Amino acid sequence: MAAIQLTVALATIDTAIANTALPAIASDLHATPAASVWIINAYQLALVATMLPLAALGEIIGHRRVYLSGIVVFTASSLACALVSTLPMLTAARIVQGLGASAIMSVNAALIGCLYPPSRLGRGMGMNAFTVGVSFAVGPTVASMILSVASWPWLFAVNVPLGIAALALALPALPRTKRGKHAFDPVAGVFNVVAFSSLIFALGEAAHREPTSRVLVAAAIAVIFGVLLVRREAGHPAPMLPVDLFKRPVFALSIVTAICSFAAQGLAFVSLPFFFEDILHRSQVETGFLMTPWPVVVALAAPIAGRLSDRYPPGLLGAIGLAILGVGMASLALLPAYPSVHAIAWRMALCGAGFGFFQSPNLKAIMSSAPPERRGGASGMIGTGRLLGQTTGAALVALCFGIAGRHGPTLALATGAVFSGAASIASGLRLFAPSHRAGAAVR
Structure with a gap:
């Protein structure tokens, strides 16, 4: 449980830190406020687009493997975020970081469910919610403290030693779960990624009051690929959606x-x-x-x-x-x-x-x-x-x-x-x- 909570805290604090530091990052990279928003949007898009496919993959190869892979990807991409020098490079690194966070968040509740008996599951979920709440609360303070003594790349660099510590704690501790007998469907995975990323893109464009035609096209793509996903997995023993x-x-x-x-x-x-x-x-x-x-x-x-x-x-x-x-x-x-x-x-x-x-x-x-x-x-x-x-x-x-x-x-x-x-x-x-x-x- 300690291994799971450390990693959840790391991913949650990182989200709050990036939001707080956005003006400083935009200024240093000479980016407009509108363009710098993609530092946040890229992370969110990667999260929501891949969470269900990674959760489905966890049922097949084991939640432990997906979780450990997520820690490795998140830690490595945090180092990349600290080393980049342009907005497009940072955006790309944030997409990979979002993928790592998605692997962590997609199976963390499943792992907690394996640790606690049904009669005590509420305690485990309460501890998880406590960790998220505390991390979200201290995130802006942590960002302000780091920015008061160092430049913004250190906001991401601090994830590296913490990520290594989380991996060292998780490797011997995370439970091995029973694997499903069905195969992973890559076509359904693509349908899922397109459907959910289009939906989030449509909502984001609507929030920024972009042209209505762009919002409607993105929403239509989300609906079409959502229908294709449901039809593709009709009768599947463990559908991705x-x-x-x-x-x-x-x-x-x-x-x-x-x-x-x-x-x-x-x-x-x-x-x-x-x-x-x-x-x-x-x-x-x-x-x-x-x-x-x-x-x-x-x-x-x-x-x-x-x-x-x-x-x-x-x-x-x-x-x-x-x-x-x-x-x-x-x-x-x-x-x-x-x-x-x-x-x-x-x-x-x-x-x-x-x-x-x-x-x-x-x-x-x-x-x-x-x-x-x-x-x-x-x-x-x-x-x-x-x-x-x-x-x-x-x-x-x-x-x-x-x-x-x-x-x-x-x-x-x-x-x-x-x-x-x-x-x-x-x-x-x-x-x-x-x-x-x-x-x-x-x-």
Whole structure:
């Protein structure tokens, strides 16, 4: 578990570091702000496009092999990111780095599922959510500390010794899992990569208000290749896009819950800096501190929620947590013109408590609703659902700015509250799903 959490922390912190350091990198490489965004987009595209194929590969060759390969690729590409001197080279290195992170994130939940018995799985998922929350919270601080004493390449260079340490810890510790008897389908893998990368590209272009024709073409390509993928794998015992698992009501509702909740998170995290600075007239330094309560409280709430999910239905815990998140986001949108720091902080903490209370039980529900031989597909959908939700939320923020202008951040927070409500309803519906009733009878 320590080996898994170290690597998850490394990949999570790297995402937060790159976001924080983007202006410094753009300035040093003489890139425009619009062009420098590809430093982030390239990483995200590689993540979402390859997560399901790598999860499927893990079921065939073993989750351990995919995970160890991911550590090696992530560490080597981090060194490449530190050594490049142009924006195209850095973008290419970030694509490879995203591939390594995808290999790690695609099977980490499956490996945790192998370490914990079903009765204690919530604790393992709670620890994983705690690690992600803490890493996300300290990422900007780590980036600021490094940039205060060194140039931006060191942001990536520090990954190298940490990656080597993670590999040394993981090699003797990670469990060997049972392999599937089916073969990997490279054609389905290509269909998946094209479909999901086109979808993320369409959402990103919509977020930046690019020409409508470009957005529609990318969306059409995503739909066409998505249909081809489903048809290609019809009747497959372990399809790459796990349509077999979506036939299970608890699994399907859990993924819907995840996408809606992470869309709410994306709406909040992209809009809140604008909300604090443009609407509430706070400085950049104050904004950084005001953003902190959310991830900190997520990290504190996640282990507690994980333990509770071993005793109480995840659908109930998730519904309560997401209702709290919705109330918190609505209260932020309704803040007066000149609120106190305390008034902002407790609302941000309320959002963090709600989000943290949902995350661990939802992870457990997803992994518990899949049979052991399909843990890889379930694990891949966890990351895919998270990225789809966050990307959708970011795109909706741009739409809110286009509709409401200066008051776009307020509209985005209100929209996030609506998504939280929808996620809460989806989570609650799991209480009435057939597998839940069967599970309750067994208990």
